[in-house]
Amino acid sequence: MNCVIPGGNLKIFGKSLHALCRFGDALHIEPSESKLSIRTVNMTKTAYAVVDFTPAFFQFYEVQDVEEEQTDCLKCKLPMKAMLNAFKNTSNLEKNVLTCKMKYSVDSESLTLKFRFKHEIIKTHIIYLLDGETLEELNLADKYSNMIATPSSIFQHALQNFQTTDNEISFDVFKNKITLRNYMQNDMCIKMLRSQITIHSTDFSKCDIGAETDIRFSLKLFRAAIGFAETFHLNVSVNFDTSGKPLIVSTKNDQTFEAAFVLSTLRLDDETQSTVSDKNTSKQIKIRTSSSRESVKRKIPTPTNNNETQIDTEENMLEITNMLLNDEDFPEVIENDAKRRKSVENGVKESDPEIVHTVFKRCFEMTLCPTELSQDVLAEDSDEES
Structure with missing residues (x-):
């Protein structure tokens, strides 16, 4: 195969390669008398892309005459990255390159690209062919509904x-x-x-x-x-x-x-x-109603200002505390909660660390085992200053 791409069409050929590289890592070239096809397919063979160029696309287009049984010899397989390196900057190629000659024969092991720039500068790329099976053409003429x-x-x-x-x-x-x-x-x-x-x-x-x-x-x-x-x-x-x-x-x-x-x-x-959003909502509802405290089901009014927002937040915290604590085990905590609820309802912001202190104190007393405490002195008292 021997063809010459004019500088004005190099952008089209380069953009075609950039589009095909999204589909596969190997480029299959198949020349024929009526067209030049470049194809690719991904590794899982779930995506396929092909671009066909007519002889009118080229300045010169020639295909070697072979017998029908040897038509597969005209097909070649190239690494996609190597072709992209040759056509990586399509805008500059269109402005500075006059022609691009692409050539390979049946017996050759590489494809040659010659870019002829302005001022008679020639840049040559030699891309070696890959071994592997050829890509067959898909029949895309089937009718779809x-x-x-x-x-x-x-x-x-x-x-x-x-x-x-x-x-x-x-x-x-x-x-x-x-x-x-x-x-x-x-x-x-x-x-x-x-x-x-x-x-x-x-x-x-x-x-x-x-x-x-x-x-x-x-x-x-x-x-x-x-x-x-x-x-x-x-x-x-x-x-x-x-x-x-x-x-x-x-x-x-x-x-x-x-x-x-x-x-x-x-x-x-x-x-x-x-239906996903509905299912997520139902799950959230189940989580809220799975507590042993069935009494916590009242509706909280929608706040209209910052003061009401603060009061509702305090009330929610008190309700969660009542759900986690047992009235019989923590009577002093529940009493402090009642006082705090009364102060919240009156709109008075009050800091009460006693409830936190009581909770951690009772947790410590329930897990403490005096018999397991070590009597060893790990750090002695420092000497008195002379």
Whole structure:
């Protein structure tokens, strides 16, 4: 294969590599007479990405003639990091590089990249091929029951409402709207910020929903696919079916290239997030009513000023103290509590350390065993000053 990429298209090729690196660590190149395909897949084979470049994308494009049985010899596998190092600064490449020549043959063990800069400066990268199985092309022509066509900016603005720490996103698909929300496990709902945004069907260019469904997939990969299309202000088409079947994000420039990103979807749990908050509330109610003190069930009035807030706080502390202490074991404490309650109700703030002193004193007396005390003198008295 021998092709030359003009300087004006180096940004597109570089951005394609940066988008594919989010999906996999190896780059598969497959040249043919009609197109040049670059593909990648993740290690678990749950995400797949491909970008096809037509001959019009290149300044010069030539593929070595081989027999049909030897077409696999044209395919090559490269380390993704090595390709990213060659195209790591796409904006400078577009401004300073005139052409980029990419060449490798059937018998070669490396791919050669030659960047011709202004003032006749040539920079050469030699990337050695990786051994391994070739990546077969997926058939993406299957029909799906749901299809959404829209400018990439619609999804791009919607994804800005989600945190970078969110791993997964859920689509709740209805006939007239689609709700996007970050997916969280039950034990993470309290610790993380829950985001949700609804996009009506009228906001899309085309929204054909054949079956209402709920699907969940990787937010990181979906953000990479939408970001690639948004870079060139292209429209995107999202095709999906029910949960458990792949979701495909596709975009294309009619004359030069087209891209497709395939994401696996997972089936949502039977217990939805809408019931999580109710369950947490019921658990809190159970904790409050599990005390042996059934008498502490009265409603505390809502405070209207700082003085009432202070009084309610004092009353709550007294009630908790009564729940923890036994009337028969601590009569002096309960008596002091009654006096303190009376002073609180009168609006008088009074400091009473006697209750704390009594509690710790009785705890000490109950755990103290005089027979186990050692009579050894650990530190003698210091000598008197002369």
